[in-house]
Amino acid sequence: MRVLLVEDEEPLARYIAAGLRKHGFAVDVAHDGGTALDMCGPTPYDVVVLDRDLPRVHGDTVCRRLAERGESRVLMLTASGTVEDRVDGLTLGADDYLGKPFAFSELVARVHALARRSAPARPPVLRAADVTLDPARRTAERAGRLLSLTPKEFGVLAWLLAAPGDVVSAETLLDKVWDEHADPFTNAVRITVGTLRRKLGDPPLIDTVTGAGYRFRP
Numbered sequence: 001m002r003v004l005l006v007e008d009e010e011p012l013a014r015y016i017a018a019g020l021r022k023h024g025f026a027v028d029v030a031h032d033g034g035t036a037l038d039m040c041g042p043t044p045y046d047v048v049v050l051d052r053d054l055p056r057v058h059g060d061t062v063c064r065r066l067a068e069r070g071e072s073r074v075l076m077l078t079a080s081g082t083v084e085d086r087v088d089g090l091t092l093g094a095d096d097y098l099g100k101p102f103a104f105s106e107l108v109a110r111v112h113a114l115a116r117r118s119a120p121a122r123p124p125v126l127r128a129a130d131v132t133l134d135p136a137r138r139t140a141e142r143a144g145r146l147l148s149l150t151p152k153e154f155g156v157l158a159w160l161l162a163a164p165g166d167v168v169s170a171e172t173l174l175d176k177v178w179d180e181h182a183d184p185f186t187n188a189v190r191i192t193v194g195t196l197r198r199k200l201g202d203p204p205l206i207d208t209v210t211g212a213g214y215r216f217r218p
Contacts (some may be wrong), residue, residue: 001046001115001155002176003027006036006062007077008054016049016107023108024138024151024158025115026178033057037065044175045072047114049107050094052078060092067093073114077102112136128164128216129205133157142200152177153196156189160206160216169213 003025007013010031017027028043030036034056040048048066052059059076066074076094090097095117096110112135126133130143133154140147140157149157155177159168170189178188193214197206207215 001025001111002043003111003115004030004036004039004043004045004048004072006030006033006048006054006059007051008032009051016104019104020049020108020111021151024135024154025111026155026176031055033059033062036062040066040069040072046176047075047111048072049075049077049111052076063092063094073117075107075110075114126158126161128161128218131157131161131200131205133161147199149196149199150192152188152192153199156192156196160214164216164218167209167213167215172213 001024003020005013005017005020005027007016007029008031013029013031017029020027028039028045030039033054036048036050036054037057050059050063050066052063054062059078063074063076066072073095074093075096075098076092077098077100079100095114098107098110126135131140132142133140135158138154140149140154156173159173159176173189174186177192193206193208197204200206205217207217209215
């Protein structure tokens, strides 16, 4: 899932972004409200983690504009966690609200929950053929054999399992599993699919559809 983190405190932004990436999210970072709005224009983020007190454009304004667009779920962060602040944030259009300081596990759980709401409904555990993937537990198995997958391999497998039999383009995988620093001309998707195939083993489950993308055999 693609996440935009908007946080003006750069050390905190680096910490949150690194933690979310370890949990398999593709994370872009903005340090002010104006940049966040510029980035949300061309990029369809599943979730925006938004600090409320931002320079250039205040977080309240960013939240209101994102709510008007209706393209992303918004998780608002703030140093003040009073009932009035939570009500204000939700009234502005935020989908969820988390006060600082927070437990990182709770942040991850809330981002996961919002990401599920932003995408077409998926079962909590994905299954196709003899493969099972549990996004919440970050586990994947084939025929009862635990698979050791990198975050990118896990993300690619999740997208393919979500629509077994359907073709998923390399562009879609690059957009949803990687972040803004990914080179659109890179071989990253092809290489990741190759290593994923090897880890899944035989018989092969992922087909390459020439000129279109990849398909998981149902």
